[in-house]
Amino acid sequence: MSISPNFKKIVNIDSARKKKKGGYGGPPASPPMFGKGLTDQTMKSLYNRFSKPKTEEDHRNRALFSILSKTGLRAKEVVSLRFSNLVKAPTGETLITFTRKGGKLGFAVLPEESLKTIREYHSAFEIQSDMFFLSRPKRNQTARTALTTRSLQRIVSSWDVTTCQGKKIHPHALRHTVGQKMLDKAGSIAAQKVLGHSSPITTAKFYTKPFVDGSEYLKW
Template identity: 30%
Template sequence: MNWKQAQKEFQNYLRIERGLAENTVQNYSLDLAKLIQFLDQYYEGINPLQIEPTHLYAFVHQLAKVVNARSQARIISGLKSFFEYLLIEDFRVDNPSELLEAPKIGRKLPDTLSTSEIDRLIGAIDLSHPQGERNKAIIETLYGCGLRVSELVGLRLSDLYFEEGFISVLGKGNKQRLVPIGNFTIKLINIYKDEVRVHESIDKSASDILFLNRRGKALTRVMIFTIVKNLAKAANLQKKISPHTFRHSFATHLLENGADLRAIQQMLGHESITTTEIYMHLDTSHLKETVLKYHPRA
């Protein structure tokens, strides 16, 4: 087995067997490419079946000199997945990455926006601009539904169940979930959909896509990042924000107002409750009130 064959088959395994999103598959592939580049430089001719732990230790040692702890941990995780794949498919009988240890990193608390900051951002949108109503609906959907940017750009007209108060979202690993949507967000989407989008020249490939660019095609992830960045500048907001900031704010504000953590987990599409629990660190003021109100010894 050569590296080119191994990379291709590993990608197919991630897509088909594990059902991972394309962005995740590409990230795993880039991590593997870093190892291949290192081996070409220091251990020329080593193929995936010949790698020993010492090769990987040398790679990790070199890696620590050029990337931060968080990036190291992600790359090591990707390599472990690759060698687990080789084991599962019986290409190897051992796992040379078994004893690799990722650097310990603290949980990074996500950045959030206050409701007034979100109002400032939305207020900075120029509604006289052809894309103004669209951008307003985009920001409100990110915040009102807690979507990932990939989920937003993939949102379809056929995913909107406004009468029932839900939208259908295709999340990580192609997992479908229903997310509640509020009346205010519905109103802004309908304004864009019925008063702006309907008059656009729409590409056949994007006929069912909700949010479109000026050419009538689906928006890219990069374009959403650009919209958010430009809005932050227009609102003179001194914070480094991204589309994901609205997702964090959605979860944080729900939690602060007494929402159940398990319900937030379902709405965000988190596979594990421990991922959602990070929001518990953002505001613990309500915890004391909960004990005082509900505990018999309070």
Template identity: 30%
Template sequence: MPSEPIMSSDDRWQTAIDSFLTYQEVARQLSPHTLSNYRRDLEKFADYCRHRAIVDHHHAHNSDVRQWIALLHRNGLSGTSLSRSLSSLRSFYKYSNKQGGDHNPAIGIKAPRGEKRLPKTLDIDSMQQFLSIDGDDWLTVRDRAILELFYSSGLRLSELVDMDTEDFDLQNGLIIVTGKGRKTRTLPVGSHAIAALKNWFSVRSDAHPINNAAFVSAKGTRLGQRGIQQRLKKYSLQQGLGQKIHPHMLRHSFASHMLESSGDLRAVQELLGHANITTTQVYTHLDFQHLAKVYDTAHPRAVRKKPKESAP
């Protein structure tokens, strides 16, 4: 049985973590989702250290971090989550060192590599089927605009939720999106999405909105992430696709189809708002899968001939 963590009214771990999170929220204006991940990762490490009688973050060593990561790995945490945990620790100690010092026990430690999963996407025909929702009622008009915008511009769910009416310039086919780190980017909007959005904005006032949110609920309040996820699940069943469609799948499909058609990885990176092109490169694997199928089907030396039937 593990011993109980050593805690006191003067909990230096929690004080340091709270100070770090306050800075990230106020100075860097990070999203609630990112702050929640930071808190979860740091408090897990703090609990681990308390069990080992390490009551101050200055006293944690490189070996403590390595053993913690190894424990999480044995407990089944994915390579992606382990990398995020290490990133949280490095950021935490980097902030701490601003107060003086150079102690960062997470430096130089890499998470075990996990199996790299390719993002799930819809092919163009399935996407066409998904977007072809029928109806002219207020709710369907709104949802059609949401779906078209997701696929037209490759938005993250949080980006679409946070959009306001003034972020749209439909006359010129442009939108302003606020992404991670509160960075803004201007994106083009396709003709189908423009038509759906114009239709939506013409009836949006029927909900008597109490704010300037681009997409609102029937009560007039900003439509939240959970509400959008539920609507996509509904249309997944309604359109007979046989799988659950989530907002990020539309973003993945946008990126894959854009890369497949253009081959311009840098442009796709800019459209998606990726700070690092290595994040975008995952879509080159998807594109290669498509090209490999085309090659196998079309190349004279690649086409597999059907075996001849033997004579009776």
């Protein structure tokens, strides 16, 4: 039996919509209740833990924490930082240039406090390198190599704290912490500039807290 060319297939609208959205699952997943960053209490605990370094590992941890918690840079950007890429802005700030995600040139303000921790880390162990962060020498060796993103993730993971979602800390969790804090305290434009986003809409989309205590403002 041949099918008439005028025949039109009848499709159930609800079924078509479900297929378009990718399946017949239940209701859409709700957004996570808690952010991906760290609490203020955890950040203060890490700051205090690294405040009095003794070993090379301690000094490097302090410098890494200072950079990650003050700049919000991505792991790949952090391990690429060099002294030769420091620039003094006309307004007095110290800037550091690096290659951003996507291959574009980026820059960030490097607080004097953070730069001091890096210089002390290098000075205490007579490190002669243009790179900010390096591996520790192995037994009976003096050679160091530039830190890799995998090494950085392993180091940060060894700090053994968890995010607001209960997951083990990773470098990007500190970027989320910086983004959310900047958004809360200084607004989307300032947060956008610190994180290097192309638009404050992107910043607001990913770093706005999923809930707000309005009681401070809702007083009648």
